[in-house]
Amino acid sequence: MNIFKVENVSKVFGKGEAKVVALDNISLEIEEGEFIAIIGPSGSGKSTLLHIMAGLEKPTSGDIYFYGKNMNEMSKKELTILRREKIGIIYQFYNLIPNLNVEENILLPIEFDRQKVDKEKLKNIMKFLNIENRKTHLPNELSGGQQQKVAIGRALMINPKIILADEPTGNLDTKSSNEIINLLKEANKKLKQTIIIITHNLEIAKLADRIIKIEDGKINLN
Amino acid sequence: MKIETRLSLNNLRSNIKRTIFTIISIALCTFLILTTLIIISSIRNGITESTNIQYNDYHFIIKNINSDEFNKIKDKEYIDKIYIQENNLETLKELSNSDDPYKNTNSINIYIKYKNVNETYKNSTDIVQTLDYSLIDAETNCKFNDKLLTVYGLMGANLSYADSTHTNIIYKNVLNLSYVINIMIVLILLVFSILFIIILYNAFLVSINERKQEYAILNSVGGTEGQILKMIFCEATIMAIIGIIIGVILSYFSSNIILQMLNNILISTTFNFKLVINAKYLFLAFAIIIFNIYISAIIPSINASSTTVIENLRNNKQIKNKKVHTLNNIPIEARLALINLKRNKNKYKVITILLVICMTAFLSVSTYINYEKATANLVTNYDVDAELRLDLASNIDYKKILNSYSQKIETIEYKKMGIYVLVEPTDALITNNNVTTYSNNNKSIQIVLIGLEDKIYNDYINEINADYGDYIIYNNIMIGEEKDEISYMYTHAFNTNNLDFSIIDNSLNNTEYRIIDDINGKYVLTDTLLEGFKEINNEYHVPTIFVNLNTFYKIAKSVDDYTLENKSSLPTWMSTDMKEPICIKVKCDNIIEFSNYIEDIKEKQNINIYTDYYSLENQEKIIYIEILQLLLRIVIITIILIGIISAINIINASLCERKQEFKVLSSLGATKENINKILVYECIYMFLKAILISIVLSIPILYIIIKNIENIIILNKLLIPWGSIAIFIIGLFIISICVTLCSTRVIKEDKE
Structure with a gap:
């Protein structure tokens, strides 16, 4: 089943001389269970595509369907709830809340959704990510890799239909990068998690089931 | 506990300096508004009490009235009590509540107190019409207790015919000063409220801008705009409760002290003010304070939520790429300071506005008091009273x-x-x-x-x-x-x-x-x-x-x-x-x-x-000036304190935002002294700008003051207290520099 169907999506920033076409008439489909890597040079539009899929930006033209529902027709609140319940996001710079500890950061979307906290699930996720012994630590007390694991945990906690990861290893050393990618790969295999990851690293991209290459806002390879 | 409440408490705790400054600002603003209303209600109550002494609390006097005429009006329902003077030289006697007709062969003088003082002129009209008085009769025999009525804002009435038939006469109110006084109170509260909102708006703006990225993260993981707004309001509510409690306590004790000081000034008069908290005024004060707090919080939070999540996540600072002309032969620190100020005008606008408010207020108030003192001294050239x-x-x-x-x-x-x-x-x-x-x-x-x-x-x-x-x-x-x-x-x-x-x-x-x-x-x-x-x-x-x-x-x-x-x-x-x-x-x-x-x-x-009464005007003038001085000084000091607290808050926040910039400068070879110099230059530029704006704003205000005073006295010199103003401006400058330099300690504290 298609999780995402992107139809002729374009995204233009600015006007006149400052006009930038970030995405130019892109179309693609994402199936459940896929592990997709999006690669491309800097400024090719990869992050823009990811943001549009996450509902953080609206396309200038074209439609994007999430499980058959047109995201352009959803309100800001509906898109936010969508991210809360169905789409997990992982950023390059972790974007954890600095005043909340590991456990509290992971539980954020659950608490916003007023769901009852499944302590068992939380424990399993932290175990899976190997951060159980850091659960009361604040982000500034963790290494980069550990912080990124917390971000993954936050994304996994909501049982998302899809995880969107924007250069999750971009700020990490090789060892941590490998750890993160392995975790994502494992989440995809064991938990049948659909994952889209943006990366510059071809080695990481090769681990994916499908590679999409974007250049100058167009898909060159799929 | 809900996530919004927990996040709010966390934010308040983690940003403790910002929280404390905002609470102090709320407390001072609460103090300003509440104290104003408490003092007004206490003074009004005190004046009413001192003039409402028995045998002095009548509103209308009718002289030389006979028993028959008196009996026509004595039982009117709007009359509270009547004092009778049976002989011109006798003291007044209160008429007992009796339905029996009054019997006296001689004419008497009666002093009437009405149930509702605000209807004095209306009731008096009814009485003179009942007695069928002509215009001359009323002018000769009837009089108002103007001294008491003035307290209630009733400034006199004109006696005239009700219509062209010239059969009935009527008292027409000249001016209801009570209405005018109420309008003035509303205006004062409006000015204070505007100040309140400016100060708090900026306090919340600083706080919200610091956390824009955090709000974006929360939004990206599922926190809706409504939930984020709830968080901000939760923070505002917690700070408001603490700030208002402190403000109320401060106001209570200060009002007592201020009233005591007023009583000391007025020791030669019959006035003695006690603290009176009017429930209506209290309710009004809290309504204004709470409204101001939430308006101050809602505007920046709505602005923050209107920027896109992605922009906030990227933490794009809005810097206008303005071409800045600077002199090449000024030091690099001065040039960097000027460029920063010109390209970040919006950020520094508030500090400039606060400085302008403080300076203009001080200049205008101290000049006005100086001129009033001069007019008081004018009327002292008497050697008898x-x-x-x-x-x-x-x-x-x-x-x-x-x-x-x-x-x-x-x-x-x-x-x-x-x-x-x-x-x-x-x-x-x-x-x-x-x-x-x-x-x-x-x-x-x-x-x-x-x-x-x-x-x-x-x-x-x-x-x-x-x-x-x-x-x-x-x-x-x-x-x-x-x-x-x-x-x-x-x-x-x-x-x-x-x-x-x-x-x-x-x-x-x-x-x-x-x-x-x-x-x-x-x-x-x-x-x-x-x-x-x-x-x-x-x-x-x-x-x-x-x-x-x-x-x-x-x-x-x-x-x-x-x-x-x-x-x-x-x-x-x-x-x-x-x-x-x-x-x-x-x-x-x-x-x-x-x-x-x-x-x-x-x-x-x-x-x-x-x-x-040669020295009466001077005595009253001196008392008036002393009271004015006391009240204006309290207001000025509070406004200046609020201004300083806010400026500290904003400077502090601004420097925190520029940590990265200072680190980069440091890495390029700028020493601590270089960075401090940049900040001092920024302070100097803002100050000079504020002084210029204050002078421009003060000129029309001073012109109005001087022109008004010239109706009473023509002076050949300007009575602007240059000395005090200079000391004040220098003091303010020193405080600003100290705050700026102390806040740079945050650069050292960051270990990253």
Whole structure:
């Protein structure tokens, strides 16, 4: 089943001389269970595509369907709830809340959704990510890799239909990068998690089931 | 606990400095508004209480009313109580609540107190119409207790016919000052509220801007705008509760102290203010405070939520790429400071505005107080406190009145009359003030003749080396325009002692006169004024001649004899003007109390005493200025404190935002001193800008102050307190620099 169907999506920033076409008439489909890597040079539009899929930006033209529902027709609140319940996001710079500890950061979307906290699930996720012994630590007390694991945990906690990861290893050393990618790969295999990851690293991209290459806002390879 | 509440508490704790500054700002703003309303309600209550003393709390007086007329009105439902005076000299008695008709063959005076003071004029109209009074009857027999009614803002009423048939008369309210006072209170609260909102808006703006990225993260993981707004309101509520509690406590204690200080200033009056918390005012205060807090929080939070999540996640700072022209030969730190200020105008606008508010307020208030003090000093050129004048024919036992006054007073009795004298030689007159030239080239001038008791007369002649029997001419007369402007310029009237005066009757026409009598004797010109008569300098535009009582009576007899002979041909003003009243100068310790005593007697006993309370205006003015100074200083200090706290908050936040910038500069070789210099230059630029704007804003304000004061006094110099203003600005500058430099410690604390 298609999780995402992107139809002729374009995204233009600015006007006149400052006009930038970030995405130019892109179309693609994402199936459940896929592990997709999006690669491309800097400024090719990869992050823009990811943001549009996450509902953080609206396309200038074209439609994007999430499980058959047109995201352009959803309100800001509906898109936010969508991210809360169905789409997990992982950023390059972790974007954890600095005043909340590991456990509290992971539980954020659950608490916003007023769901009852499944302590068992939380424990399993932290175990899976190997951060159980850091659960009361604040982000500034963790290494980069550990912080990124917390971000993954936050994304996994909501049982998302899809995880969107924007250069999750971009700020990490090789060892941590490998750890993160392995975790994502494992989440995809064991938990049948659909994952889209943006990366510059071809080695990481090769681990994916499908590679999409974007250049100058167009898909060159799929 | 809900996630929003937990996040709010976390934010408040983690940003403790920001939280404390915001709470202090809320507390001070609460203090300002609440204290204003408490003081107003206490003063209003105090004034009402002090004037509502029994037997003094009546609103309307009807004199010489008979029993039948009285019985027509005594049971009117809007009347609260009636005091009766059966004899002009008797004290008032309260009428008992009885339906029985009042019986008294003589006319009585009644003093009516209404249930609702605001309907005084309406009820009084009903009464005069019930009594079927004509306009003249009402004007003669009816009077209002203006002293009490003024307290309620009722500034008098005009008596006129209700319609063109001229059958009914009506009292029309001249001005309801109470309404005006309420409008002024609303305006004051509005100004304070605007200040409140500016300060708090910026406090919240700083806090929200610091956390824009965090809000974006929360939104990206599923926190809706509504939930994020809830968080902000939760923070605002927690800070508001703490701030308001502190503000209320501060206000309660401060109000007590302020009222005590006011009571000390007003110790010579009957006023004594107690702390009175009016529930209506309290409710109003809290409504204003809470409204201001939430308006201040909602605007920046809505602005924050309107920017896109992605922009906030990227933490894009809005910097305008403006071309900035700087001088190349100024130090690099100065150039960087100027570039930063010009490209981040919005951020630094608030600090500039706060500085402008503080400076303009201080400049305007201190100048106004200085000018008011000058006008108070104007009216101090008296050496007695009051003068009473009684008609000789009135048979008032003035000695009894003065002896009955409970405080110690000193009195000087003398006689005074105004006469016209023909002056010879003509060229002895060197003034044209009040001089009439006749067709035969003779000139006459009006003079004031004062007859002194021997003791005082002898003191005078000893002082100026004159002889007993001499006519002492105080030669200084005031010239200048009358009415609203006082011009303190003097001239001499005469240029020689060799004078001959003849008293004349100049009532015929401008060209003719009749001689009444000659004043033969030795004239002595002097510039020395007798002790106790200094008001002559402020009031008389004609020369004054001092004589002993014998001489005075001789002259008075001549005039009286002439008046008797020529009664029928004399105009009324002349015959009354020639009478010699008894004049008494009074020195007392408390002119306000003395004036109240005399006015009370005049009213109760219905007697005519002409009064001049020389030092009353000055005393009242001094009290007014002291009260004004106290209240304005409290307001200014609070505003300045609020301004400083806010500026600290904003400077602190701004420096935190620039941590990265300072780290980069540091890595490029800028030392701590270089960075401090950049900040000092920024401070200097903002200050200079604020001073310029303050001067521009202050000019029209000062112009209005000076123009208003010129209606009372013409001064030849500017009374702007340059010294105080300079000290204030320098102090403010030093505080700003210290805050800026102390806040740079945050750079050292960051270990990253």
